[in-house]
Amino acid sequence: MLKLDLSKIAPFVGDDLAAVYEELPRAHDYLINKTGRGNDFLGWVNLPFDYDKEEYARLKAAAARIREDSDVLVVIGIGGSYLGARAAIEYLRSPNYNLIKKDTPEIYFAGNNISGTALRELFGLIEGKRVSVNVISKSGTTTEPAIAFRLFKSYMEERYGKEEAARRIYATTDKARGALKGLADGEGYETFVIPDDVGGRYSVLTPVGLLPIAVAGIDTDRLLAGAAAAAEEYQKPGLDNTAWQYAAARNALYRKGYTTEILASYEPAFRFVSEWWKQLYGESEGKENKGIFPASVDLTADLHSMGQYIQQGLRNLMETVVNFEKTREDMIVGTDAANADGLNFLAGKTLSEINLAAIRGTALAHVDGGVPNLRIDLSDMEEEDFGRLIYFFEFACGLSGYLLEVNPFDQPGVEAYKKNMFALLGKPGYEKETEEIKKRL
Amino acid sequence: MLKLDLSKIAPFVGDDLAAVYEELPRAHDYLINKTGRGNDFLGWVNLPFDYDKEEYARLKAAAARIREDSDVLVVIGIGGSYLGARAAIEYLRSPNYNLIKKDTPEIYFAGNNISGTALRELFGLIEGKRVSVNVISKSGTTTEPAIAFRLFKSYMEERYGKEEAARRIYATTDKARGALKGLADGEGYETFVIPDDVGGRYSVLTPVGLLPIAVAGIDTDRLLAGAAAAAEEYQKPGLDNTAWQYAAARNALYRKGYTTEILASYEPAFRFVSEWWKQLYGESEGKENKGIFPASVDLTADLHSMGQYIQQGLRNLMETVVNFEKTREDMIVGTDAANADGLNFLAGKTLSEINLAAIRGTALAHVDGGVPNLRIDLSDMEEEDFGRLIYFFEFACGLSGYLLEVNPFDQPGVEAYKKNMFALLGKPGYEKETEEIKKRL
Numbered sequence: 001m002l003k004l005d006l007s008k009i010a011p012f013v014g015d016d017l018a019a020v021y022e023e024l025p026r027a028h029d030y031l032i033n034k035t036g037r038g039n040d041f042l043g044w045v046n047l048p049f050d051y052d053k054e055e056y057a058r059l060k061a062a063a064a065r066i067r068e069d070s071d072v073l074v075v076i077g078i079g080g081s082y083l084g085a086r087a088a089i090e091y092l093r094s095p096n097y098n099l100i101k102k103d104t105p106e107i108y109f110a111g112n113n114i115s116g117t118a119l120r121e122l123f124g125l126i127e128g129k130r131v132s133v134n135v136i137s138k139s140g141t142t143t144e145p146a147i148a149f150r151l152f153k154s155y156m157e158e159r160y161g162k163e164e165a166a167r168r169i170y171a172t173t174d175k176a177r178g179a180l181k182g183l184a185d186g187e188g189y190e191t192f193v194i195p196d197d198v199g200g201r202y203s204v205l206t207p208v209g210l211l212p213i214a215v216a217g218i219d220t221d222r223l224l225a226g227a228a229a230a231a232e233e234y235q236k237p238g239l240d241n242t243a244w245q246y247a248a249a250r251n252a253l254y255r256k257g258y259t260t261e262i263l264a265s266y267e268p269a270f271r272f273v274s275e276w277w278k279q280l281y282g283e284s285e286g287k288e289n290k291g292i293f294p295a296s297v298d299l300t301a302d303l304h305s306m307g308q309y310i311q312q313g314l315r316n317l318m319e320t321v322v323n324f325e326k327t328r329e330d331m332i333v334g335t336d337a338a339n340a341d342g343l344n345f346l347a348g349k350t351l352s353e354i355n356l357a358a359i360r361g362t363a364l365a366h367v368d369g370g371v372p373n374l375r376i377d378l379s380d381m382e383e384e385d386f387g388r389l390i391y392f393f394e395f396a397c398g399l400s401g402y403l404l405e406v407n408p409f410d411q412p413g414v415e416a417y418k419k420n421m422f423a424l425l426g427k428p429g430y431e432k433e434t435e436e437i438k439k440r441l
Numbered sequence: 442m443l444k445l446d447l448s449k450i451a452p453f454v455g456d457d458l459a460a461v462y463e464e465l466p467r468a469h470d471y472l473i474n475k476t477g478r479g480n481d482f483l484g485w486v487n488l489p490f491d492y493d494k495e496e497y498a499r500l501k502a503a504a505a506r507i508r509e510d511s512d513v514l515v516v517i518g519i520g521g522s523y524l525g526a527r528a529a530i531e532y533l534r535s536p537n538y539n540l541i542k543k544d545t546p547e548i549y550f551a552g553n554n555i556s557g558t559a560l561r562e563l564f565g566l567i568e569g570k571r572v573s574v575n576v577i578s579k580s581g582t583t584t585e586p587a588i589a590f591r592l593f594k595s596y597m598e599e600r601y602g603k604e605e606a607a608r609r610i611y612a613t614t615d616k617a618r619g620a621l622k623g624l625a626d627g628e629g630y631e632t633f634v635i636p637d638d639v640g641g642r643y644s645v646l647t648p649v650g651l652l653p654i655a656v657a658g659i660d661t662d663r664l665l666a667g668a669a670a671a672a673e674e675y676q677k678p679g680l681d682n683t684a685w686q687y688a689a690a691r692n693a694l695y696r697k698g699y700t701t702e703i704l705a706s707y708e709p710a711f712r713f714v715s716e717w718w719k720q721l722y723g724e725s726e727g728k729e730n731k732g733i734f735p736a737s738v739d740l741t742a743d744l745h746s747m748g749q750y751i752q753q754g755l756r757n758l759m760e761t762v763v764n765f766e767k768t769r770e771d772m773i774v775g776t777d778a779a780n781a782d783g784l785n786f787l788a789g790k791t792l793s794e795i796n797l798a799a800i801r802g803t804a805l806a807h808v809d810g811g812v813p814n815l816r817i818d819l820s821d822m823e824e825e826d827f828g829r830l831i832y833f834f835e836f837a838c839g840l841s842g843y844l845l846e847v848n849p850f851d852q853p854g855v856e857a858y859k860k861n862m863f864a865l866l867g868k869p870g871y872e873k874e875t876e877e878i879k880k881r882l
Contacts, residue, residue, distance in 0.1 A: 079745025095559075099539055099566060112742040114799055116771035116792035117822070118536075118709045125540060144741055146782040147774055147795070154775060183781040200745070259755055260701065260734060268559045279746030286750025289811075293701060293755060294747075295736050300585055301553040303858055304520025304641075305720030306735075309727025311854030314700055314734060330557035333588055334595060340624040341587040345868050351557035354588070354866065358555055361861030364881060369857065370730075381558070413752030416810065417744055420802030425795065427786050440805060 001379040002230070002388050004242045006249050008363055008373040009318075016252040020403060024244050027402035028237045031395070036402055038409030043197030044394055045235070047205050048228035048387070052193070059192055059207055062170060063214035067104055070168070071129035074122070074152060075212045076111035077136035078144045079279060080200025081172075084209035084390075085109075087276040088223070089216045091269045092386060097216065104217040105132075111148030119148065123155070131156065134215075136172040136208050138194050140180025143418070162187075172207050199409055201279045202394055205387075219383050226387025234395040243392055246374070247399035250292060250318065253372055254404075258318040260293040262310065264302075265322045266355050269381070271298055273322075277393055284401045284408040291404065300358050311369045319366055320374040322389070323359055327352050328381045442820040443671070443829050445683045447690050449804055449814040450759075457693040461844060465685050468843035469678045472836070477843055479850030484638030485835055486676070488646050489669035489828070493634070500633060500648055503611060504655035508545055511609070512570035515563070515593060516653045517552035518577035519585045520720060522613075525645025525831075526550075526653040528717040532710045533659050533827060545658040546573075552589030560589065564596070572597065575656075577613040577649050579635050581621025584862070603628075613648045640850055642720045643835055646828075660824050667828025675836040684833055687815070688840035691733060691759065694813050695845075699759040701734040703751065705743075706763045707796050710822070712739055714763075718834055725842045725849040732845060741799050752810045759813045763830070764800055767821040768793050 009017075030036025031045055066073055075082060086109055089097055098106045106129070108122055133156060135149045156165035171184035175193040184191045192207035203209060205227055214220050234243040250261060261281070263274045274296035285291035297306050310317060333354070335347040346354060363373045376392075378385040401408020423433035450458075471477025472486055507514055516523060527550055530538055539547045547570070549563055574597060576590045597606035612625035616634040625632045633648030644650060646668055655661050675684040691702060702722070704715045715737035726732035738747050751758060774795070776788040787795060804814045817833075819826040842849020864874035 078742060083746060094562060096539075096562065096566065098537075100562065101565070112745075113707065113709055113739070114741055114792050114796040115708050115710075115768065116796075117769045119772055119792065120770040121535060121537065121541065124542070125537065140781070141783050143784075143795075144745075146784055147787070147792070150774065150777060150782060150784055151772065154777075179781050179783065183779075186779075186781075259757070266554065267556050268554055269556075275746065282747050282750035282754070286747075286752075286754030288753065289756055291750060291754040293736075293750060293758070295734075298554070300555055301519060304553075304585075304855065305524060305716070306723050306727075307858065308852045308854045309723040309732060309734060311727075311857050312729065313723070313727030313732040315730055316700070317734070327556065328558045329561040331560055331592065333591065336591060336595075338624075338627075340581070340620045340627075341591060342582050342620065343584075343587055343591055346588070346866065349866070351555050351560065351588070354584075354862075355555040355557075357862045357865040358858065360882065361863075361865050361878075362858040364861050364878065365857035369854065411749045413749045413810065414745065416752050416806035417748065417799065417803040420805050421795075421798045422802075424798035424802050425787065425790070437802070437805065441801065 002242060002385065002392055003377040004245050005375040005377065006245060008367045008375070009249055009253065011367075012258070012372040013249070013252040013256060016255055017248055020248040020252045021239060021244070023403055024248060024399065025237060027247070027399045028244070030402050031398045032235060037407035041197055041199045041202070041409035043195045044202035044205070046231065047198065048224055048231045048391065051206075055192060055207065056210075059211055060214055060220070062190060063211060066132045066215050067217070069130060070105045070132040072106045072108065072126045072131045073212065073215050074126065074131060074133045075107060075109050075136065076133065076145045076148045076152065077109070077208070078112040078142060080203050081136040081145065081208055082109045082112050083272065083276040083279055084204025085212040087272040088204065088209065088213045088218060088386065090272045091381065092218045092383060093216055095269050095271060102217070105215060107212055107216055110152070111145035114144060114147065119151065132168045132170065134170045134172060134211055135180065136194075137180050138174050138200075139178045140173060140183060143421070170211065172211060201283050204276070204390060222383035223387040226384035227391040229384070230388040230391035230395075234392065243396040243399060246392070246396040247403060249374055250320075251400060251403040253318045254292050257316055258372060259316045260295055260318070262317060262319045263294065263296045263322070264299050264319055266299045266359055267324065267327065267381070268298060270322060271296075280393060280397050281400070283411050284397050285404055285406060287406050287413065290406070299362070303362065310366055310371055315370045318372040318374070320376065321359060321363065322376045322378065324378050324381050326380040443683060443826065443833055444818040445686050446816040446818065447686060449808045449816070450690055450694065452808075453699070453813040454690065454693040454697060457696055458689055461689040461693045462680060462685070464844055465689060465840065466678060468688070468840045469685070471843050472839045473676060478848035482638055482640045482643070482850035484636045485643035485646070487672065488639065489665055489672045489832065492647075496633060496648070497651075500652055501655055501661070503631060504652060507573045507656050508658070510571060511546045511573040513547045513549065513567045513572045514653065514656050515567065515572060515574045516548060516550050516577065517574065517586045517589045517593065518550070518649070519553040519583060521641025521644050522577040522586065522649055523550045523553050524713065524717040524720055525650040528713040529645065529650065529654045529659060529664070529827065530657045531713045532822070533824060534657055536710050536712060538657065543658070546656060548653055548657055551593070552586030555585060555588065560592065573609045573611065575611045575613060575652055576621065577635075578621050579615050579641075580619045581614060581624065582619075584859070611652065613652060642724050645717070645831060663824035664828040667825035668832040670825070671829040671832035671836075675833065684837040684840060687833070687837040688844060690815055691761075692841060692844040694759045695733050698757055699813060700757045701736055701759070703758060703760045704735065704737045704763070705740050705760055707740045707800055708765065708768065708822070709739060711763060712737075721834060721838050722841070724852050725838050726845055726847060728847050728854065731847070740803070744803065751807055751812060756811045759815070760807055761815040761817065762800060762804065763817045763819065765819050765822050769822045
């Protein structure tokens with residue numbers, strides 16, 4: 001179950017919300033009937049029903065094999081090729097997944113930076129352990145994962161020999177074209193497909209996300225079932241559509257000058273869900289010199305760091321809080337005879353009860369301080385509701401982009417740094433750019 | 442060595458920079474001669490020289506004892522009582538500190554949230570290991586750490602007996618007053634002092650930060666020496682003062698409408714330094730409905746998530762990049778005969794060289810996209826320069842707050858959520874607030 005509470009934005013949006021609602025049928029139609037900008041990338045809309053069942057069975061078998069024959073899975077990917085899986089694993093298992101006792105492999109994410117310090121450390125962490133690698137790249141030439149994979153490929157071949165290394169490397173890539181697909185076919189890696197019509201930030205429910213998620217021992221059937229239930233719900237147009245309500249609320253607030261949205265949760269496990277959400281919304285909306293800036297906080301920790309700013313800083317902030325009616329675990333505050341800390345008034349209360357008081361008290365405080373507060377409630381921290389949340393955010397994001405009148409499915413700005421970087425590195429074919437950029441430095 | 446490159450803000454600030462420089466002598470005087478608002482909290486200014494040497498020797502002895510008799514140190518604190526230590530440990534040792542091979546104890550941070558899931562997991566993680574606890578709280582009654590400490594105190598006493606538990610609990614707190622000081626004296630905990638004139642977000646170089654940092658095997662002498670060198674440098678007024686330059690640049694940009702500052706680094710180990718920085722700046726400046734909103738990104742990872750927004754979104758962003766001339770470790774890209782990934786043009790290059798091309802290429806791309814870019818260069822990722830960076834950010838933050846005409850050393854907004862939370866929880870003394878808040882829900 002996913003509920004949205006908009007009662008704490010009323011004083012901030014006024015009549016603008018009604019105006020936005022009038023634009024929603026068109027945005028909805030763009031997504032359902034593929035009639036808007038970026039309509040080549042709408043494969044995610046029906047993905048929870050409409051996926052390759054044979055491949056999915058093969059993926060689950062591969063995950064079972066990795067759990068059986070490996071102590072470590074190294075996942076090589078950047079952006080949408082790692083954020084979804086990492087979010088799911090931290091959220092559904094633990095932010096300390098690699099530290100906790102478990103009967104599933106450790107999972108490390110590589111190829112999402114160019115740090116020699118980080119990469120060398122990773123090679124130290126996997127020493128002596130049985131390793132499998134999942135390399136995730138549509139093209140196989142994105143610099144960060146390509147560098148990491150080049151190093152891991154030679155590590156695996158040196159350690160296991162070419163044949164066994166090939167058996168331990170899994171490539172998630174284009175179905176037919178590209179450097180990684182060619183290499184995988186040549187070397188005999190098992191491959192999984194990144195569909196042509198699903199962009200990176202929408203790919204968590206494709207093999208991109210599902211293979212590492214399954215290796216972590218998470219029930220992907222339940223995840224997909226939750227997403228499917230959400231798809232059924234949010235594909236129905238109407239004012240009671242929760243995805244409509246979220247898209248409308250944030251867009252109306254944006255028009256009123258609330259140009260930064262802070263996603264907040266009171267569970268540390270949620271942190272990488274926020275990172276995934278930041279890519280989803282930031283990359284979908286941040287173009288043509290507009291868009292809501294996505295930020296995130298971990299509460300209550302950050303009430304003691306960003307809390308001051310949120311309460312009394314520049315008033316261009318809105319806040320969306322994700323709350324859970326039932327958390328995974330709980331503890332009870334005990335009684336202390338001396339009561340030196342003055343906490344006996346909490347004795348017998350669960351941390352969840354206290355946390356809920358913090359959530360409700362903070363929402364009121366922030367609204368009083370001039371920050372519109374949206375609240376999303378999930379039933380629990382399990383697979384179905386997480387699948388539901390993913391699809392909810394995806395669908396609302398598509399709507400939001402169209403309300404903003406941008407193409408929610410491209411990312412033209414991501415090329416700019418790559419072009420300069422290639423020019424500086426003297427990549428063949430960039431001779432003219434190399435000459436030009438050298439003049440600027 | 443710490444250098445600041447402002448060459449990429451010139452097109453954005455125009456004459457405003459000169460105007461801000463005229464205001465800096467007064468702001469500087471406020472800090473040095475304690476003549477401005479919040480002047481009760483300027484103990485950090487001379488802290489790198491002016492600290493209790495006897496206590497510092499005792500602190501190092503305690504750290505050595507914890508390293509000797511414990512497998513785990515649990516650090517209980519929130520906000521400034523954990524961010525500085527966590528930043529230092531992740532940055533100078535590793536963001537995977539608890540996973541890497543080492544001869545120093547694991548360190549876990551507790552009491553910075555109200556999550557039963559997180560706390561129960563932590564009790565699982567320390568099972569069977571020898572534990573010490575460092576509880577950090579000026580008053581001892583801040584809800585989050587007080588709850589965690591109540592649970593850990595009874596865990597320690599049950600496990601070790603009262604006497605041995607008391608020997609394994611270290612309290613960093615007020616020198617004379619407060620619930621924790623009273624309790625510590627009563628129970629016989631070794632105590633360390635949070636000075637009266639140093640606020641939480643400025644406390645990393647007091648025992649608040651130094652005890653956990655020393656337990657992690659970091660050389661605190663070198664850290665303090667770097668901070669002392671920085672103090673000597675930045676306490677001299679003048680246009681060549683790098684702290685002046687940073688404070689002036691960001692303030693001038695703020696006046697031009699660049700109201701969000703993104704702190705960026707290309708080393709994953711930097712992430713919690715950014716979290717520490719966000720508290721420092723957000724809590725110091727975010728008041729009276731003004732202040733720069735502090736955000737952070739981990740690059741190059743986030744070039745594939747937030748990168749699109751930074752390149753082409755709403756143009757209210759400035760970016761400060763922290764770069765290292767020498768990283769801790771490095772790796773070299775090898776040659777591959779097939780060159781399927783097209784990376785042979787990088788063969789023989791170090792990851793540092795490639796990372797530097799990303800840093801320079803990205804700066805140019807973002808400037809072309811309308812984002813002013815500031816760059817801080819450190820010599821390396823070691824203790825001295827980290828101490829230098831801490832003091833640099835602290836001093837520049839004090840200046841920045843005065844330029845903004847706020848009190849950089851208070852945090853009146855942090856109380857708002859606490860008041861509501863206590864009212865909702867029925868804390869004795871909050872009867873009137875309880876009645877009022879119930880009407881609102």
